[in-house]
Amino acid sequence: MIDVLVVDDDFRVAEINSAYVGKVPGFRVTARAHTAAQALATLERAHVDLVLLDHYLPDETGLTLVRRMRQLGHHADVIMVTAARDVATVQAAMRFGALQYLVKPFSFAGLRVKLEGYAALRRTLDGFGGGGGEAGQEQVDRIFGALRTAVAAPAGLPKGHSAPTAELVRKVLTEAAQPLSAHEVAARAGISRSTAQRYLKFLEREGRISLTLKYGDTGRPEHRYAWAEPSTARNRPV
Structure with a gap:
């Protein structure tokens, strides 16, 4: 099970995003936070695999929070979920290590695709020993391509569909x-x-x-x- 922390300053949006996460098999929301400080406190006390992170928080930006997470040794993965769509913010998110970037407003299907891609990445990494050992170019390509797999085609295609x-x-x-x-x-x-x-x-x-x-x-x-x-x-x- 993939443990998710939902971070959004709007209580209603955090509830909606949490409900979306709960509908995707293999994912569960372990906590919600509405400020960067609450998010860091949660990371200190609870196991978190993935953070769904808004950029516009009341005490600091989401990107600043990602940088502080890494400085403090928190290795949870991050998917930005935000209305910020300027290229500078998107580029900074990439540089700070966000795995995906989902622009508000979005549908459940939009978030599900990102989560499915993340789950595919974890399965691929687990297949190589969960981060241990070495990888050749073919294995590296599979790892980097895993996030795109769920975007290219829906998971669980029925019989007769390719x-x-x-x-x-x-x-x-x-x-x-x-x-x-x-x-x-x-x-x-x-x-x-x-x-x-x-x-x-x-x-x-x-x-x-x-x-x-x-x-x-x-x-x-x-x-x-x-x-x-x-x-x-x-x-x-x-």
Whole structure:
């Protein structure tokens, strides 16, 4: 089980993020903090694998907190979860060692993808002895690629679905400027309409895409699909 500390100055947002974490298998929230001082105190007394960290805290910034964590010897991994979207902050987060960066507002699916990627990274590292021993270039590439695995394709694809096709559909939707019909997805992906519909239905059930209806003058409404991250927001920025 991966123990998570949720850090956000807004009590309501912290509760929402904690509820999201609790819905992802293999993760549990062990504590919530609303200031940097509370977060450090939690790290001193409790085991934490992962910190979901807001940047805008009342006593110091999230990035400053990450730097202090490392200075004090706290090795918990960090995923930034914040409304801060300026490039300087994103770049600083990378330099300070944040593994992922999720911009508010976001959906449950958006956070789940980041968590799944983190879990994939831990599984990969565990496969190499949990940090012991040495790794060749192939092993290093697998470690660095682990965080991207869950983003490329949903975990737990049902029988008859392939990760490359799921990734192709995801790429078509994320690159589209507006919602697409199943026919349009099929044409852009180079797959049959029935295949496109099958993957779109699966991704909708998984919460990865949003469905809207386009009504014409006559006949049934047309189903149109859009990638749900990060535009389908159920979490408000603070």
